[in-house]
Amino acid sequence: MGNSASHITKQVLRWGTALLPDPLYLALSHRRRIGRFPRIKDPATFNEMILARCLHPDPRWKDLADKLSVRTYVRDRIGEKYLIPLIAAPDLFTREIFEFLPSSFVMKASHGSGFVEVVRDKSRTSFEALQRRAEEWLGIDYSRVARERHYRGIRPRIFFEKLLLDKTGRVPADLKMHVFGRGPDGPIIYTGIIADRFGDARADIYDAHWNRLELAWGSYRRSECALPRPSNWDTLTRIAMQLAEGLGYVRVDLYAPDDEVYFGELTFTPGGGTMPYTPDRCDYEWGRILKQAHYPAA
Template sequence: MPDELFLWLSHRRHVGRFPNLTDPETFNDFILHRCLNPEPHWSVLADKLAVREFVAERIGEEHLIPLIAVPEVFTEAVFASLPDAFVMKANHGCGYVRIVEDKRRTSFDELNRLAQAWLAEDFSRTNRERHYRPIKPRLYFEQLLVDGAGRIPSDLKMNMFGRDAAGPIIYAGVVSDRFDTPHGDVFDVRWNRLDLAVGHYPRSDVPPAPPPHWDEIVRLATRLVEGLGYVRLDLYVPDGKVYFGELTFTPGAGVFPFHPDRYDYEWGRLFKTMSEADRSTDPNEFQQSSHA
């Protein structure tokens, strides 16, 4: 099925209406347009290994999750060399994450089957997000982030819409207890909670407090994405330390239902009003040798 038709029908099925691909109006419309019309440097910045160089240059290596291994081939020897706890990931899409809190509870064969399934998948075909197509699939292993109490930190998903006269325009989604009883909440840049949930996660009964040093997180996030236009920046903040997760240029692949629906239109208007003058980054900056 042609990409345009696939996305048109997929949007209708998930969001409940047909999208406007010629004159985008909603947030999802704009994301669908991006899926079909990617900018070349997105492929580098969406590559979870290649982007590390960009992050180190923009905000410093201390904000990168430590790498344990990036093997050319996953072997039993590689598995044996891994620590007791780690995270296995693939670089070429979303959802390729396996958390291992105790290596004794898994095996090389189990992880290798999962890894080979990931590496065999052309993620660009899943939701027709074309900028993933040039990325060469790679497997890698990261340090497992935990806070002082041994808990996996919440996902901080920051929708970055540039800035206006009042300052940065940011809507931060917080996914807490992701691997237990997940909840999702969305806050503006002043940490006021919106009547909007993240995906299909219910909102928390008690809103989570802002991360420590929220102003510094906003400063780092703004610096990191300067010149990129709209992007969703994922961070982790265990015990006040700030770690980069990923950059996502087409979050939800244009089929993300908003509840209530009015936010789809409100965020779409932010796309329309973002100043092109802010998009000052030279795309050639990202056309470099990478893992793609």
């Protein structure tokens, strides 16, 4: 009876939360994760500005947040060679599609974040297992998950990409490049590196000159020591700036296995405006940088 009552309570709370209007839902989510109620109408912190973006998205973001349609934008901006090879993007995932897939691949969905299934050996999974996962993803209205409104109207689709591995056989680290624009000393970029994402995940943040910041975000633990600067860092910076040009602030996600460069995604509302930063002053510092990027001094 106890477990049943607990389950019912959780269901009632979930349904009640789903009925909350977006501004109230976001305010409560921010209070729960950050520890204070946000000033959405007069934002000062980075997270508060991201919340405002969730509620008032730029119309361009919809197509650029679509994991399939953004490929055209990337191809036009920086070239086909930076796109992860696309294996299939079927209208319907069928057993025939599964049989067609190579022995290793990555399954993703077009309409949200976190829809990633890494398959290193197809013989160790099944069509039925992947179909269940695909149906689960396709049934999610991602614009309601964190109330990021620019995801509304994105057509949910399943697609398959080549599995990227570095020379050690590992999935390469995510380079999450927060591009704020260009300042007097060059590009203003803060890069979050998530290493061993599907294992013992660790995360660190570096500035544009590859100095590691005394900063942690979310629930990730920091690495014991700083990573060496990528040998192709100048190329990564150039590509991130090219993709961000004309869009204002955007997080450009890239992969750089063995000096190659591949595009991941563009993210306009990272963390949904509820990402804890430690120490908390970073939230205010990035907020000042973002405001300065929007309203540069005369």
